[in-house]
Amino acid sequence: MKFKLLFILSTIFLQNLVLFQLKAEVRAGVLVHKSKVFIEPRQQSQMVGTLNANEAIDIHRRQRAWYHVSNDDELLGWVKMLDVRFSGVIKRASETGVANLLSSVTGGSDLPTVSTGVRGFDEEDLKKAKANVKQIELLNSYIIKKESLLDFIYEGRLVVNHITVKGNTVKESAVLDDENKQGVIK
Amino acid sequence: MRTVFICIFISIIFASCQTTGLKIGSLDVGKLVNQGVALWDVNNIDEKQEIQFGQNMSAVLLGTRPLVENEKLNEYVNKVGLWLASNSARPNLPWRFGVINSSAINAFAAPGGFIFITSGMLMQLVNEAQLAGVLAHEIIHVVEQHHLNAIKSGTMRGALTQALFISADAYQGNNKTNKKDREYSAWAKKVTGMAQNLYSKGLDRNDEFSADKYGIRLLAKSGYDPFAYLENLQLLEAISPNDASLALMYKTHPTPTERLQVLNKQLLLLENIEGELLESRFRTTVLND
Numbered sequence: 304m305k306f307k308l309l310f311i312l313s314t315i316f317l318q319n320l321v322l323f324q325l326k327a328e329v330r331a332g333v334l335v336h337k338s339k340v341f342i343e344p345r346q347q348s349q350m351v352g353t354l355n356a357n358e359a360i361d362i363h364r365r366q367r368a369w370y371h372v373s374n375d376d377e378l379l380g381w382v383k384m385l386d387v388r389f390s391g392v393i394k395r396a397s398e399t400g401v402a403n404l405l406s407s408v409t410g411g412s413d414l415p416t417v418s419t420g421v422r423g424f425d426e427e428d429l430k431k432a433k434a435n436v437k438q439i440e441l442l443n444s445y446i447i448k449k450e451s452l453l454d455f456i457y458e459g460r461l462v463v464n465h466i467t468v469k470g471n472t473v474k475e476s477a478v479l480d481d482e483n484k485q486g487v488i489k
Numbered sequence: 490m491r492t493v494f495i496c497i498f499i500s501i502i503f504a505s506c507q508t509t510g511l512k513i514g515s516l517d518v519g520k521l522v523n524q525g526v527a528l529w530d531v532n533n534i535d536e537k538q539e540i541q542f543g544q545n546m547s548a549v550l551l552g553t554r555p556l557v558e559n560e561k562l563n564e565y566v567n568k569v570g571l572w573l574a575s576n577s578a579r580p581n582l583p584w585r586f587g588v589i590n591s592s593a594i595n596a597f598a599a600p601g602g603f604i605f606i607t608s609g610m611l612m613q614l615v616n617e618a619q620l621a622g623v624l625a626h627e628i629i630h631v632v633e634q635h636h637l638n639a640i641k642s643g644t645m646r647g648a649l650t651q652a653l654f655i656s657a658d659a660y661q662g663n664n665k666t667n668k669k670d671r672e673y674s675a676w677a678k679k680v681t682g683m684a685q686n687l688y689s690k691g692l693d694r695n696d697e698f699s700a701d702k703y704g705i706r707l708l709a710k711s712g713y714d715p716f717a718y719l720e721n722l723q724l725l726e727a728i729s730p731n732d733a734s735l736a737l738m739y740k741t742h743p744t745p746t747e748r749l750q751v752l753n754k755q756l757l758l759l760e761n762i763e764g765e766l767l768e769s770r771f772r773t774t775v776l777n778d
Contacts, residue, residue, distance in 0.1 A: 367763065368716050368756055384719060385753055389727035424593035424607060425737050426689045428553050434677045434684075436657055438551035439544055442587045442603075445563040447571055455568040459617070459767050461712035463576060466758075468706045469633070469699075 330362040331390040332372070340380035344369035351380040362387065534637060536601075538654040540583060543601030545653060546636075547585075549684035550605060554591040557608055562588055565774040569617060570604055570624045576711045579632045586624065594725070594734045597688065598627035600636050609734055611775055613724050617767035618708070618717035620775075625711075625718070626704035633703075635696040636687060645686050652679040691741025698743065698751050705755055714764035722749050 336356045341348040344366045354360065360372040360382075370387050373379045422428070534542070556563065563586070570586035582602035589597075592609040599605075604627045606620070614620050630636065640649060657676050691697075701718075709715035726745035728735060742748070772778040 365716065365720065367714075368719070368760060384716065384723075385749060385756070387723070389723050391727055422554065422591060423609075423733060423736075424554050424589065424591040424595060425733075426740070429549075429685045429689050429737075432549050432553040432681060432685070434545065434548040434657070434680050435552035435555070436548050438555055439548055441556055441558070442547070442551070442563075442585050445560065445567050445585075445587065447564060447567045452568055452571055456572055459712075459765055459770070461572065461765060463712060464710050464762060464764075466706050466710040466762075468577065468629075468710055469703045 328364060332360050332362045332370075332387045333390055334358045334360065334382070335386055335388050338382045338386040340372070340378060340382055341369075342380055344371070344381040348381070352378050354378070354382065359390070360387070362389075532641070534654065536582075539634070539637065540601030541656060542637075542654050543599035543603045543631075544656070545680045546599040546684045546687065547603040547605070549681050550597055550599065550688065551587075551589070552681075554589050554607075557588045557590045559588070561774060566606065566620070566624070569621050570628070573621055573625050573707055573711050574602070574628055577628055577632050577707060582631070584628075592734055593737060594728070595738045596623050596627050598630040598636070600631060600634065602631055604628065604631070613728075614721070614775075615768060615771070616717060617771040618713040618765065619721050619724075620771060621711065621713045622704065622708050622718035622721050625707040626700045628707060629700040629703045630692065630696065633696070633699065635692050635700070638696070639687065639690075639692055640683070645683065649683075650679050652676045653683055689737070689740070694743050698748065701748050701752055702755060705752060705759065709759050709762045709764060712764055714766050715759045715762055717764075717766060719749060719752060722752070 334354045334356055338354050339350050340352045340354055342351050343349075354372075354374060358374060360374050363371045363373065365371070365384060366381075368384045369381045370384050371380070372382055372387070566588055567586045571584055574580060574582070574584040579602075584602040584604070586604045586606075588611060589605045589607045591607040593607050594610045594613060596604070596606040596610055604624055606623055606627075610623060611620070614623070639645065652675070657673055705715050705718040708718055722745040725735070725738075726749070730739055730744070743751075
């Protein structure tokens with residue numbers, strides 16, 4: 304009995320957690336044109352309905368080139384990602400983090416969030432610009448050692464896929480030596 | 490007697506260049522001779538000159554807005570960029586990546602391996618794959634030498650001078666201080682003029698589409714989720730084209746909607762690729778989460 308209660312409570316908790324996460328990541332969008340909605344993120348999957356052009360949708364998540372979406376009629380399924388256009392930009396809570404990062408750099412007086420504005424970079428700014436050779440020295444100070452880069456690649460579990468990029472017939476990454484190539488070439 | 494005749498003939502040619510504005514091809518030789526400018530053979534730029542040219546252009550970009558002076562952030566962007574570049578056709582260039590402190594949403598490349606992303610662009614992104622997508626697009630511009638092609642074929646060809654391909658120090662030589670200052674000004678004027686031209690006019694539209702086409706492949710080749718590239722463009726598409734932060738990008742690039750339409754053709758090649766998004770380490774490093 305005790306085990307059963309614990310199981311039910313855990314299930315409710317997990318369901319709420321998933322719903323909360325779905326809610327947190329939801330993005331508003333519209334359909335670019337009339338689109339088929341599938342039960343799974345693939346063309347061969349069963350169709351669950353259609354959505355009309357300009358119909359408002361909630362976008363819950365993405366898997367490869369598919370978005371998991373729903374509408375007000377509770378139609379839920381997968382549509383091709385390029386059939387969708389975002390309706391607006393999400394104001395991320397973590398923007399504050401970026402602002403803090405930038406203000407820690409410049410001292411915070413004249414400063415910068417997206418809304419209050421680090422200054423822009425337009426044609427007029429370019430016209431007034433003067434070459435700043437000292438900034439190149441600063442740029443050069445951020446050089447990465449190969450060992451550090453290798454750690455970064457492994458930590459991210461980044462693997463090389465055999466895809467031809469124009470002008471590049473080399474299939475392996477130039478940064479990985481023979482020993483390191485083991486296990487990272489797919 | 491013959492030598493004297495040749496000398497007189499050459500003098501007359503140069504004099505007439507200066508006074509009549511004689512042109513050879515698209516080059517206004519008369520004007521350049523007047524200015525005492527050394528002409529540059531655009532078809533003969535080697536890698537060393539390409540890198541110096543890119544460094545000079547970068548000095549102007551960073552003169553417009555400086556780098557965000559945050560070591561952790563810049564090193565992170567360098568790691569992502571270097572990994573992508575190592576999978577490109579030109580892995581051995583001295584690649585440099587930096588974050589420019591600007592609210593504008595944009596990214597820039599300069600010949601020889603210099604790549605910049607604005608902090609405004611970084612703030613629109615949510616994961617490392619999206620950052621890699623922005624950098625991959627710029628890396629292709631460098632690999633394909635799109636900027637050099639632009640100056641070879643366009644109206645900028647006439648503005649090519651030796652100053653663009655050497656450093657300020659080399660241009661100044663070992664002259665005395667006063668002359669050095671004057672020569673620095675001359676160098677800076679030429680370099681700045683070219684950078685303004687290059688980055689306010691932008692590249693050929695086909696070069697932008699090409700950077701998208703091969704950028705998304707480079708992203709996939711490097712183990713990232715290639716569809717994050719499309720998500721980037723959808724994010725940009727959602728921002729009003731009248732938003733000031735996008736002004737320069739809209740002036741120099743096709744619209745995100747056009748770019749997405751062209752990229753649609755690439756999806757068949759990539760549809761089964763599963764790559765990494767790496768949201769967590771992006772958030773930790775960039776967004777201080």
